[in-house]
Amino acid sequence: MQKKLISIPYDHPGAGNQSACSTAQAWASQPRDPQPEEKAALIERIKRMLKEQDAVLVAHYYVNSDLQDLAEATGGYVSDSLDMAKFGNEHPARTIVVAGVRFMGETAKILNPEKRVLMPDLEANCSLDLGCPADEFVAFCDAHPDRTVVVYANTSAAVKARADWMVTSSIALPIVKHLKEQGKKILWAPDRHLGRYIQEQTDADMLLWQGSCVVHDEFKMNALEEMMAAHPTAKVLVHPESPRSIVALADVVGSTTQLINASQKMDAQEFIVATDNGILHKMRTLSPHKLFLEAPTRGYGANCISCNHCPWMAMNGLLNLAEVLEKGHNEIHVDRAVGERAKVSIQRMLDFARQINLPGKNLGNA
Secondary structure, eight states, X not given: OOOOEEEOOTTSGGGOHHHHHTTHHHHOOOOOOOOHHHHHHHHHHHHHHHHHTTEEEEEETTSOHHHHHHHHHTTOEEEOHHHHHHHHXXXXXXXXXXXXXXXXHHHHHHHOTXXXXXXXXXXXXXXXXXXXXXXXXXHHHHTOTTSEXXXXXXXXXXXXXXXXXXXXXXXXHHHHHHHHHTTOOEEEESBHHHHHHHHHHHOOOEEEOOBOOTTGGGOOHHHHHHHHHHSXXXXXXXXXXXXXXXXXXXXXEOOHHHHHHHHHHSOOSXXXXXXOGGGHHHHHHHOTTSEEEEOOOOSTTOOOSSTTSOTTGGGOOHHHHHHHHHHOOOBOOOOHXXXXXXXXXXXXXXXXXXXXXXXXXXXXXX
């Protein structure tokens, strides 16, 4: 059967996010990494402030390993973006501190409007979010009123407010399959690679916004093939935000949580990982006897915008986390009306996940 992949032209605004995100490293200010002699004292100070302020730290798999370890050591959580927000919703703490990027803080606030949500740096953004401005996206949706709007978690609250469904990478397939069975035509945003992968798996009629992730878009097929030849027993783990040529070489394609689970359960001793290298900390912690290699961003056509790590994720550090707790700034605010509309698309996904008994840790993102 011929696939019904419909892609918007590259002169459409949705295709223009590369120019916006290609300069990310020029302005994404990374906090200083504290010296070893000051790090221990800093961590103890943060632990004390979290307790004093009835705050809980939730961190994404892609942030600094010190923040991941600190979250778990203080009764917080390390996971994907949606599970971070769900954890904050279920945790009794009055303050949620989100170590990640801005859309994650917004999602936490949407699900927990009565709580204070702080972030180490409010300028920590996401190329997918930046590449899908709400006004342009709303106009695009309005031009295609016959389509069900499905958006990825990596979008602003305003974009989610225009959507019928929000999805994450591990639940996108069953939701799109469900919509296809209902005879729905889909408008998908923002990641074109993830949208294409889901369309090929489900044969759904999908109109794709042409966004991409500044990290995953950089993996190079020829260089990956060379690495695979040098490590013939290695298994290749790929996030579906990667280009089709990279996905085609994968042994496992999945969300962050699914890739971590695969790295634990598979018998292989070597893995090549095509996603943000922040995930390697968790993989190495859970399987210290295994070798984890970063999939290459070098090769023909490479300009190494991200070099395997999101420059915005790198804006989270121990020093600005401590400063936020000390000063109480960098609070996330979401317009109440926008948040209420956005919550509808998120809640629809959560209800669907419960219906199919999808485990919480497999609601994975980005």
